[in-house]
Amino acid sequence: MTTLYLTDPCFLEHDTGPGHPERPDRLRAVEKVLAHELFNELQREAPPVADEATIALAHPESYIKEIKGLRPTDGLIRLDPDTVMSPGSWDAALKAVGAGLKAVDKVMGGDVQNAFCAVRPCGHHAETARPMGFCIFSNVAITGLYARKQHGVERVAVVDYDVHHGNGTQDIFWSDNELFFASTHQMPLFPGTGALSETGVGNIFNAPLRPGDAGDQFREAFKSRILPALDNFAPDLVLISAGFDAHRDDPLANIGLVEEDFAWVTQQVVEMADKHAGGRVVSMLEGGYDLMGLAKSVGVHVRVLMDAGA
Numbered sequence: 077m078t079t080l081y082l083t084d085p086c087f088l089e090h091d092t093g094p095g096h097p098e099r100p101d102r103l104r105a106v107e108k109v110l111a112h113e114l115f116n117e118l119q120r121e122a123p124p125v126a127d128e129a130t131i132a133l134a135h136p137e138s139y140i141k142e143i144k145g146l147r148p149t150d151g152l153i154r155l156d157p158d159t160v161m162s163p164g165s166w167d168a169a170l171k172a173v174g175a176g177l178k179a180v181d182k183v184m185g186g187d188v189q190n191a192f193c194a195v196r197p198c199g200h201h202a203e204t205a206r207p208m209g210f211c212i213f214s215n216v217a218i219t220g221l222y223a224r225k226q227h228g229v230e231r232v233a234v235v236d237y238d239v240h241h242g243n244g245t246q247d248i249f250w251s252d253n254e255l256f257f258a259s260t261h262q263m264p265l266f267p268g269t270g271a272l273s274e275t276g277v278g279n280i281f282n283a284p285l286r287p288g289d290a291g292d293q294f295r296e297a298f299k300s301r302i303l304p305a306l307d308n309f310a311p312d313l314v315l316i317s318a319g320f321d322a323h324r325d326d327p328l329a330n331i332g333l334v335e336e337d338f339a340w341v342t343q344q345v346v347e348m349a350d351k352h353a354g355g356r357v358v359s360m361l362e363g364g365y366d367l368m369g370l371a372k373s374v375g376v377h378v379r380v381l382m383d384a385g386a
Contacts, residue, residue: 079382080182080191081110081118082175087196089164093152096160097328097365098198098210106194106361109371110378117382119188123175123195126218131173133221134214134248139205143169143212155207159197169197169212176219176315177226179358184227184313189385190346190357192318192378198362200242200317201267209240209267216317216360217248220255223313230254233311235302235345236261237294237338238319238362239329241270241282245317250276256309258302260285260294262322262329281305285322290332291340294322298344306348314349314357316342320364320373328365339376346384355384 088100110118128140146153147166154160172195179191199216201209220232233256234249236242241261246269249255256279261270263284270282283297306314320338322331342359349357359381364370 077189077385078117078119079378079385080179080188081120081194081378082123082179082191083107083194084122084171086164086168086171090168090196091152091162091164092160098196100196101367102364102370103194103196105367105371106374109375115378115382118378121178123171123178123193125167125170126173126177130177130222131213131218133225134204134218136205143207155212158209159207159211165197165212171195172197172199172215173213173218176215176358176360177222180219180223180227183356183358184223184229189355190381191359192381193358193360195361199360200236200238200245200362201240202244203247208244211244214244214248216315217245219358219360220315229313231309231312232256232315233306233309233313234258234315234317235306236317236319237322237341238317239322239326239331240266240319240363242317243267243269246274246276246280249279253277253279255279256306256311257281258305259283260297260302262287262331265329285331287330288332290324291334291337294331294333294337295340298341303344303348307351310352312353314345314353316345316357316359317362318359318377319362320370323364323366323369323373325366325369326364335372335376338373339380342377342380346380357381
């Protein structure tokens with residue numbers, strides 16, 4: 077089986093304004109690297125528009141209606157100091173969620189081994205009823221809850237290695253012991269959550285890194301804390317919040333990862349999915365703001381996924 081790649085031109089229409097780090101050029105950089113012949117075997121498809129009822133698996137209907145009502149017909153509005161909506165943002169947000177839903181359908185149906193969703197806006201900071209940190213809807217959390225509802229997946233795991241803690245995913249998963257969330261992230265750093273003491277109902281596993289940490293510390297965090305917890309959880313489906321802003325060249329943080337570290341962590345997660353989940357992995361793009369670092373890191377990440385499905 078092959079790897080599914082989901083993206084859409086509408087993600088470029090999510091305009092965050094001049095100087096914003098979460099900009100359309102990020103997707104252009106990803107598209108450019110995945111146009112290389114090394115990625116010819118990717119199964120490329122467009123995502124559907126997610127319906128509001130599915131988004132309501134993670135967010136109250138009142139919140140969805142509020143966001144929908146705020147969408148501008150021209151210009152930009154700020155949902156918070158970091159999170160921007162333009163006239164194209166609502167459709168992009170619906171398709172960002174839709175990418176995860178379609179990926180789950182394809183992976184659970186056995187049509188593909190795994191999937192990578194290159195989407196904007198990203199999602200892991202969006203809490204139950206609060207947009208935050210460039211994020212409007214919690215793409216990966218909705219994907220996990222949809223997998224449970226639509227496909228009967230009993231145990232869903234999210235592994236998040238974005239340099240910023242996935243507070244939104246943690247918030248939504250917090251009290252459900254059949255949902256698992258694990259995160260490496262720089263601390264202290266936005267959004268200020270992600271301490272070791274934040275454990276939910278025994279289903280939350282944070283492994284904070286210090287500013288200046290690099291590949292050795294990152295790998296040790298996975299080996300000592302996250303991978304054993306994931307193994308013990310024995311997921312039926314593994315989702316990845318694939319942020320690449322822990323790259324050493326990223327302007328928004330101070331962690332020194334390189335492409336080989338992202339390849340390594342992808343391989344570790346794939347092997348755990350092979351052991352417990354029939355190799356079923358859905359990866360969704362989160363952060364990554366140095367364009368070259370993002371492109372190269374996505375390239376090695378997707379290549380590992382493709383090799384796993386070969």
